[in-house]
Amino acid sequence: MDEDLNRTVSAFRMLVTTLNRAKTHERLTEAAGVRLDRPDVQILVYLLDSGEPRRIGLIATGLQVESPHVTRHVATLEQRGLVERVRDPDDGRAWRIALTEEGAEVASRCRKVTTDWFQGAIAEWSEADRAELSRLMGKLSDDLSSHLKDVITLR
Amino acid sequence: MDEDLNRTVSAFRMLVTTLNRAKTHERLTEAAGVRLDRPDVQILVYLLDSGEPRRIGLIATGLQVESPHVTRHVATLEQRGLVERVRDPDDGRAWRIALTEEGAEVASRCRKVTTDWFQGAIAEWSEADRAELSRLMGKLSDDLSSHLKDVITLR
DNA sequence: TATTGTTATACTCTATAACTATA
């Protein structure tokens, strides 16, 4: 039981490690045919997943970083024509960050590289196992995030 | 199918993000009652998981970082009495890094905080789901690492 | 001479603090 848990967590730890290495990112951008640093890609994919323009603050919250970090990277993405600022209809002082057409395309390519990695890794799995993985992963993500939020907030 | 995959990956992405934030680490060390930076903890837990002393190079490979990084952090861990160097019996020029008694204790506390987080998150899950998670997670970790290794090597 | 590890250095990522601007 406890052994099971230890194995689960250490498997997880290894995956997290791998996915955070510079080499992995390098490989991703190479495969996607773009030259962007990690935070840039994270922001693009976040916007793509969102499906609509988002404010700086919301992007920061979503990616769990501080806003100056987002400000800086959005500025470079804007210069490269991958995102643009549009007025927030609800709040005149605020802007929303929108993917440009090219930005959306780049974001899809980056996202696809990652999903392809997963797909390649589980290609040999049974249909049932793949479905189970999807289900449990979603559940784990929800439960772990909300659990951590509680743990971190309750101080 | 493709939708499933996208959800799996984006759930994953979120978890990776959360687990890599400074605040999460801060929370971990606070709960474990230690004052160590992230690489220090990674090295300690790696050694604990290994169950035996390891050489610098192997630690670097395992954590997927370059050896100078390990050298530096091992030096501080050594100063703090959490690890010690022992001669490699197989190769006189090499040393192995061993956990001291205190180091092993600190490492266990850190590892336990993480596993407790997981445990708390999945506490309400059915026995069957927990077992499935463990099984699929191990499988995914193996398959994804080896798949990535292939992808990254084949260049 | 090949391998392992170390020292020195620099770059990337991210946080904190102080400031600006608009509702």
Place this chain on the structure above:
DNA sequence: TATAGTTATAGAGTATAACAATA
């Protein structure tokens, strides 16, 4: 004056390059 965002700065984390030491 409260909120959203920006500018400025600093610190953590990690990589690369050059070197040292031992089989």
